[in-house]
Amino acid sequence: MSETGSRVQANEIAAGRFVNQQIKKQIGVTLKYTLTPSITLDAAINPDFAEIEADAPVVTANQRFPIFFEEKRPFFLEGVDIFRSPLQVFYSRNIIDPDVAIKLSGKSGRNSFGILAASDNAPGNYSERERTLNAQCLERQRTDPHSMFEK
Numbered sequence: 001m002s003e004t005g006s007r008v009q010a011n012e013i014a015a016g017r018f019v020n021q022q023i024k025k026q027i028g029v030t031l032k033y034t035l036t037p038s039i040t041l042d043a044a045i046n047p048d049f050a051e052i053e054a055d056a057p058v059v060t061a062n063q064r065f066p067i068f069f070e071e072k073r074p075f076f077l078e079g080v081d082i083f084r085s086p087l088q089v090f091y092s093r094n095i096i097d098p099d100v101a102i103k104l105s106g107k108s109g110r111n112s113f114g115i116l117a118a119s120d121n122a123p124g125n126y127s128e129r130e131r132t133l134n135a136q137c138l139e140r141q142r143t144d145p146h147s148m149f150e151k
Contacts, residue, residue, distance in 0.1 A: 001025055030075070039106030042075065046099060049073045069093055079105040082114035090116075097121045 005020035101118035
């Protein structure tokens, strides 16, 4: 469950006060299915990563390169070796708030393989009011509210 709130605008009743919205029920499901002894299918619908510890704060003043945080979410950690290479072509922390994620991984002979796809809700997490109040959100408003990640 989750509950959000926002400050009431000046032209509304009780202007300037913080008002909570109704409680939202959010059901999540995680599935792990072994297709063969060496091939596994993982799926998650609205996964809950609330039990994961927060990242340590980092100062980014005068930094020319992006910061990469270590992955801590179990869905993305399992079988992560398959997605690693000398060049970092995939960074799972770009997937912020997945609605749906699916991963097929395993071995066939001497070769390992992995396929990961996720529909991320994070770019669309702004309310209509937040989009109009915040100038940075105006650009996001023109984009699709979901992002697709495939690897």
